[in-house]
Amino acid sequence: MVKKSACKKCKILVEGDTCPICKSDNLSSSWQGRIYVNNINKSMIAEKIGIKVKGEYAIKVR
Numbered sequence: 001m002v003k004k005s006a007c008k009k010c011k012i013l014v015e016g017d018t019c020p021i022c023k024s025d026n027l028s029s030s031w032q033g034r035i036y037v038n039n040i041n042k043s044m045i046a047e048k049i050g051i052k053v054k055g056e057y058a059i060k061v062r
Contacts (some may be wrong), residue, residue: 004056006031013056021053033059 005027007019015033018025028042035057037046051057 003029005029006061008061011032011058011061012053013058028061030062031058031060035059 004013004015006029007022008023008026008028009024010021011031012019012021013031014020014027017027019027019031035045035049035051037043037051037054037057040051040054041047043051043057045051048056049057
């Protein structure tokens with residue numbers, strides 16, 4: 001199983017070397033918690049956090 005890294009800027013979980021959203025390579029392997037956003041239009045959590053793209057996000061990134 002591949003360990004996922006979290007982007008420090010937008011907090012999306014990725015398996016590669018760059019973030020697919022912001023194209024940053026500033027990733028961290030130290031993160032906690034997960035949020036799965038399937039429908040960004042109906043998710044109040046995604047609206048509060050500012051998530052614009054569906055996917056898997058870390059709650060806390062160090």
